[in-house]
Amino acid sequence: MEELKEELLSTDGKLDFAIGFKGTVAIGFQSPQSGYNLKVIRNTPTEQYKWGVFEGVPSVLEKYGRVHVINRTGSMLDNIIFYRVKLERAWFTNALLQELLNDASECVTLQGESLFFRHLIVQSKLIPLPVYLENSSQAESEAAIINLGHCIKNNMAANIFNKDLDARNYGVGVFGGVYLFDYDALEQFTEVKIRTNQNQFEGEEDIPEWFFEDGVIFLPEEIESGLRIPNRSLRQLFREVHGDLLQVDYYERIQDELGVGKVPSARVYPERYQIN
Template sequence: MTNHSPTARRIAKTILNGFDAYFADFQNITLGAKARFETAAWQAVRQVSKTRIDLYKTKVNQVLRLVHSVTSKDTSQLALWRDARATYAQLIASHSNYEIAETFFNSVFCSQFDHAHIHDSNIFVKPSRTPDDKPLRDYSIYISYSARDGLEQMVEEILGDFGFSVPWENLPRDVENICAALRAVPLAGLGSGKQLRVDMLESVFYRNKAAYLVGRMIFHGEVMPMILPCLNNGRGGIFVDTLLHSNDSASIIFSFTRSYFMVDAPIPSRFVRFLSTIMPLKERSELYNSIGFHKHGKTEFYRHILAHMKVSNDQFVIAPGIKGMVMSVFTLPSYPVVFKVIKDHFDRPKTVTEQIVREKYKFVSRSDRVGRMADTQEYTNFIFYRNRFSEALLQELRDLVPSKLLITEKWVIIRHLYVERRMEPLNLYLQNASEEETREAMEEYGNAIKQLAAANIFPGDMLLKNFGVTRHGRVVFYDYDELCPLTECHFRKIPEARTAEQELADKPWYTVDEADVFPEEFRLFFSGNPTARAAFEELHSDLYDYRYWRRLQDRIHAGHVESAFPYRRKWRFRRRSLASAGRR
């Protein structure tokens, strides 16, 4: 083993101790999810989710202060940190969560140097060792079941092994529903189930008002998801709401538009490997995000795009769509994300400031996104190769974000940006949509607004260009500079004009405060698209009524938490009682 200075060893040990303390606190918060679900403590679910997100930065700052206290040497010397990095690599060589420990070291370093000096000699830009990929052999995290004695017995065993303290509402009914759904899976021979093996993760995935039992079915070499969402009826009973078995439905459950799961994952990499077997199209970064390790998700994303740059040759270009007033947005056509940079100056009539915009994005990251807002990762000093930028994009960045831009002969460094999943803007999608597709998109658009509102989020600017369409056809909001809590809005009806002059006036004849919202004006969002407007008004005309919004506010003030299902309501099982089952 290479000898390192005592100071470097103290720094490395301090950071590793800090990481272990962070991970223990993270796990303890997570372990409380079971009790919160069983007692239907939905308000606590939301608060604790924010607490767990904030925990990381709190611990990083705490550890940096400890680093300064364990040495009298100048901690701004890069040579000291290079030595500490080498020592740290040795210390975590046999650590079960070495990859997340690397990210923690990176965060402490970046906090010390304000995200400068990003190089693999200083931090872990590259992983310290090759990941151990054994996707089908992580036996310690799942239990295997066989259907050789029949589907009913297997399903009953599965449900019986999950130790909820609250009883099942109607276990025979749930077993019957699950078996009927399994027999309807379009896979030849699965109905008999004789050759079916099911691997169920022992840990339950908790989010919002649901608990998800997550596993996979292996049948004649084919791997399919098996996800059982469970709900609490609020009267002391748990029931299985549906069975999800397709890659797409699993992907939506673990979508970038949803808040992070609470799941007891003592070795997260093993869970990520397992989840990759049922969602092969999802990147590791998304899966780490989904189980709450969003900081390591950032690391995984950065490593992945660096690897992609080595095997691609297309250029970054200005993102398609109507340009926004607040952000300059660009993308790499061969990579499914957009990069958003806050402009130095905002176009009129925008009155927000850069700090306000940053606060809005922070608000989104800590909110329940209910499947209707894109998760966004924030980066400082993101480094790109200059030769991969189109001249048009470079010129736009020089014009719009000069204070955040550093260009050398080799690099383009952007001091602050957000990364977000790329979607087709809704206004562009509608240009080529059929009448049926338009109707479905308008149903989704209205549902997105309603579900966000029920989660106490008002989008503010609801123009079609601020919503995107995912590959699954879901409509998602992604422009955050004007959103706010719904409870901060004042919804009003437009007063009747008393004179002809008032009715024809260019400006309102009535007073309008900053928090005032007039839902009747939402019709303006469809200017130029009468087909979309007609479909929206047929499906969601209630959104034009100020009383709809006030009723929602009353429910939120009363402490009600709405249910937001990450699957279609028509897929939900029927919940007939045992008594009614006997009368059939």
């Protein structure tokens, strides 16, 4: 935290909203001159939240804390949660200041010329994957999409499943690795129920049996639409390289291995740094 403060003092930088889309659960912010991204959890999620009842700020902080202590298999961004932190009010843009005070008032309060944070999540800065894909070459974009698939597989090897597979929850590091960095939608992978609609007959209107099951349900055939990657050729590349991620038996095999204490293989280096 002292390093961050020194960066702001030495560069006369301002903290503003993080690049990319605004989070539904967290407010992300950063300084252009800093190597860190900061987050606080909103009092309540935005209207785009799609996971039913919000379990509260402590539940989200618990997930970030869990990621900090587990084997992240080189595919989940580490984070540190600081508590009871003061930062100078002058370091924040007006728009960011107002959103923090309005939408994260359970965490952020104004105390004189300082903002007081009950919690503050600090992570290394990444480029959100959709932003990266908009500005990278075709070769760089293809490498990122391939590494995205490895990231998802590595997370499962650590018994972690991100039920919100939207590409906005992933970022690209300086060496091209892809990392999951938003953790409010994390689940223990062995507790996720893998189901499919592929056994439904065309035109059949019956509600599938899984619809009435409790817990987290995931349909592998929906992963491509869930990632929300607009580029058709990149979606096709994802299918070609990681077609197993669209198949029920792949997920069930990993769950079976985890269930008997076996550690599934993980690929911890970006695609272009593999030794042939």
